[in-house]
Amino acid sequence: MEKESIIEAHDLTVSYDKKPVLWDVDFKLPAGLLTGVIGPNGAGKSTLLKTLMGILKPDSGYVKLFGNKLDEVRKKVSYVPQRESVDWDFPASALDVVLMGLYAQKGLFKRINKADREWAMYCLEQLGMQDYKNRQISQLSGGQQQRVFLARSLAQNASLYLMDEPFAGVDATTEKSIIDLLQKMKNDGKSIVVVHHDLQSVNEYFDWLLMVNTRLVASGPTSEVFTQELLEETYGGKLSILSQMAHILKNLEIGRKEHEKI
Amino acid sequence: MDFLDLNFVWISLSALLIAIPCSLVGVFLVLRKMAMLGDAISHAVLPGIVIAYYFSDSYQSIPMLLGAASVGLLCTYLIETFNKVGRLQEDASIGVTYTWLFALGVVMISFMNDNVDLDQDCVLYGEIAYVPLDTLSIFGALIPRAVVNGSFLTTLIALLLIVGFKGFKLTTFDPVYATAIGISITFWHYLLMGMVSTVTILSFESIGAILVLAFLVIPPAIAYLLTNRLMSMIYLSMVFSLVAVILGYILAYKINSSISGAIASILALEFLVVFIGLQIFKILRRRATKVSYSN
Ligand SMILES: Nc1ncnc2c1ncn2[C@@H]1O[C@H](COP(=O)(O)OP(=O)(O)OP(=O)(O)O)[C@@H](O)[C@H]1O
Numbered sequence: 001m002e003k004e005s006i007i008e009a010h011d012l013t014v015s016y017d018k019k020p021v022l023w024d025v026d027f028k029l030p031a032g033l034l035t036g037v038i039g040p041n042g043a044g045k046s047t048l049l050k051t052l053m054g055i056l057k058p059d060s061g062y063v064k065l066f067g068n069k070l071d072e073v074r075k076k077v078s079y080v081p082q083r084e085s086v087d088w089d090f091p092a093s094a095l096d097v098v099l100m101g102l103y104a105q106k107g108l109f110k111r112i113n114k115a116d117r118e119w120a121m122y123c124l125e126q127l128g129m130q131d132y133k134n135r136q137i138s139q140l141s142g143g144q145q146q147r148v149f150l151a152r153s154l155a156q157n158a159s160l161y162l163m164d165e166p167f168a169g170v171d172a173t174t175e176k177s178i179i180d181l182l183q184k185m186k187n188d189g190k191s192i193v194v195v196h197h198d199l200q201s202v203n204e205y206f207d208w209l210l211m212v213n214t215r216l217v218a219s220g221p222t223s224e225v226f227t228q229e230l231l232e233e234t235y236g237g238k239l240s241i242l243s244q245m246a247h248i249l250k251n252l253e254i255g256r257k258e259h260e261k262i
Numbered sequence: 263m264d265f266l267d268l269n270f271v272w273i274s275l276s277a278l279l280i281a282i283p284c285s286l287v288g289v290f291l292v293l294r295k296m297a298m299l300g301d302a303i304s305h306a307v308l309p310g311i312v313i314a315y316y317f318s319d320s321y322q323s324i325p326m327l328l329g330a331a332s333v334g335l336l337c338t339y340l341i342e343t344f345n346k347v348g349r350l351q352e353d354a355s356i357g358v359t360y361t362w363l364f365a366l367g368v369v370m371i372s373f374m375n376d377n378v379d380l381d382q383d384c385v386l387y388g389e390i391a392y393v394p395l396d397t398l399s400i401f402g403a404l405i406p407r408a409v410v411n412g413s414f415l416t417t418l419i420a421l422l423l424i425v426g427f428k429g430f431k432l433t434t435f436d437p438v439y440a441t442a443i444g445i446s447i448t449f450w451h452y453l454l455m456g457m458v459s460t461v462t463i464l465s466f467e468s469i470g471a472i473l474v475l476a477f478l479v480i481p482p483a484i485a486y487l488l489t490n491r492l493m494s495m496i497y498l499s500m501v502f503s504l505v506a507v508i509l510g511y512i513l514a515y516k517i518n519s520s521i522s523g524a525i526a527s528i529l530a531l532e533f534l535v536v537f538i539g540l541q542i543f544k545i546l547r548r549r550a551t552k553v554s555y556s557n
Pocket residue numbers: 016017021039040041042043044045046047048
């Protein structure tokens with residue numbers, strides 16, 4: 001029997017002002033994986049995540065999460081928006097923002113108690129941000145703001161996480177610690193979908209890939225779909241990326257061969 | 263007559279009971295970058311006020327409240343529709359919507375002028391000096407109607423804000439995330455706009471639309487400059503309102519001018535002092551660090 005699918009997208013078409021940005025996207029995502037979403041700028045990656053989260057309504061098609069309608073399982077799904085989507089001058093501390101992650105489970109009208117605060121602190125610690133808990137969010141660096149967003153998502157204690165470019169503006173060390181955290185969450189049985197731009201690390205990070213360029217170019221295990229041919233189809237004729245790709249794939253091949261030798 | 267008499271108490275209390283709810287909703291208006299929407303609503307409720315007044319023959323009654331609140335919400339709705347459906351820029355949508363609603367109200371007033379005691383001056387500037395004359399008897403004590411209404415307004419707005427605090431905070435900071443966890447940003451948006459309309463309607467008679475707007479925007483703007491904590495922003499804007507009411511009354515008394523105008527001027531002065539003070543502080547601090555480097 002096939003593994004339970006955590007996300008099902010059926011013939012999704014999404015448009016802004018009648019201009020379609022996602023066309024007939026159809027896939028099933030197995031549970032318990034770390035999935036990458038890749039594609040060029042403007043490919044519709046953010047749009048796809050927003051549609052899965054019910055933030056945008058598709059023109060046609062529908063989404064099922066955990067085999068259910070979104071509204072029935074919303075509490076189990078957590079979304080990390082692109083960092084630029086909010087005004088960081090808002091008067092709030094890092095801890096305030098993380099506490100917002102609890103609203104999904106507790107609702108808006110229950111009091112935040114000591115246990116909630118401790119849980120939020122724990123989530124900040126997971127991202128190495130405990131020393132910044134009282135810092136006003138505009139006084140954090142871009143990478144630190146990104147980590148606060150991740151901590152908020154963590155605080156929601158969901159089963160499925162949809163993250164829009166969590167590595168944007170994050171330094172290499174932080175990226176490493178975040179990916180370790182995501183791996184750990186995966187091992188705890190969570191499913192994670194990450195919009196990602198750095199093709200160098202795709203093979204290392206993700207079990208599954210969604211390759212998007214308005215249409216869904218491919219959905220499958222990274223080892224099967226991360227190929228020159230499908231990348232060309234995803235990124236079109238963009239020369240710089242393709243030559244970069246050739247380089248990456250060559251390195252991969254050398255790596256594999258050396259691995260076989262050993 | 264000393265200015266510290268009963269008139270002073272009643273007038274400044276009634277102004278304060280408007281200033282506080284204004285600051286409370288104003289903080290979120292400013293944080294949502296919707297100060298101009300507050301401006302629009304405070305003008306656009308005029309036709310609602312006129313119609314309600316025509317039917318109920320009193321400024322402050324339930325039909326009045328509902329009439330004006332629904333025009334306020336209609337104004338919000340039209341602005342959103344022009345902006346989202348018509349793709350007109352937000353500021354243009356606001357300009358288009360409230361000017362004609364306000365103009366409509368003004369025309370309606372001039373048609374009714376013969377039999378209705380409602381005029382443009384009153385709408386714009388209010389008549390706070392007459393507050394102590396219009397009293398209600400409550401448990402045998404004569405209390406100005408404006409103070410009674412203001413207490414009601416302050417309680418209502420404070421309660422809504424305390425109960426809905428997390429909703430307002432989250433939908434202001436991150437509406438996309440709010441939608442993602444199933445919170446209706448439309449509901450919170452219209453609730454806030456409904457509150458702005460209510461504040462405007464219940465306040466305009468005594469202090470006028472201009473001072474309402476000043477109370478909505480200036481104290482939160484001053485507080486925003488001074489703090490980066492939401493709660494202190496709320497407290498600070500109430501403090502600045504309080505100071506402006508008291509100093510404004512004293513100023514009006516000393517120079518024998520309009521009370522509303524004096525309070526609005528003090529608010530503007532407060533803003534200027536804080537703004538310039540902060541700039542000077544920044545320059546001094548920069549100089550101090552430079553000196554410590556060169557040593
Ligand atoms: N609110 C909007 N109104 C109109 N068009 C939009 C809107 N948001 C996105 N688009 C368009 O839809 C297309 C897809 O946008 P989307 O943000 O999903 O791309 P993306 O793959 O996330 O790109 P990036 O890598 O730059 O984040 C783009 O062509 C964009 O111009």
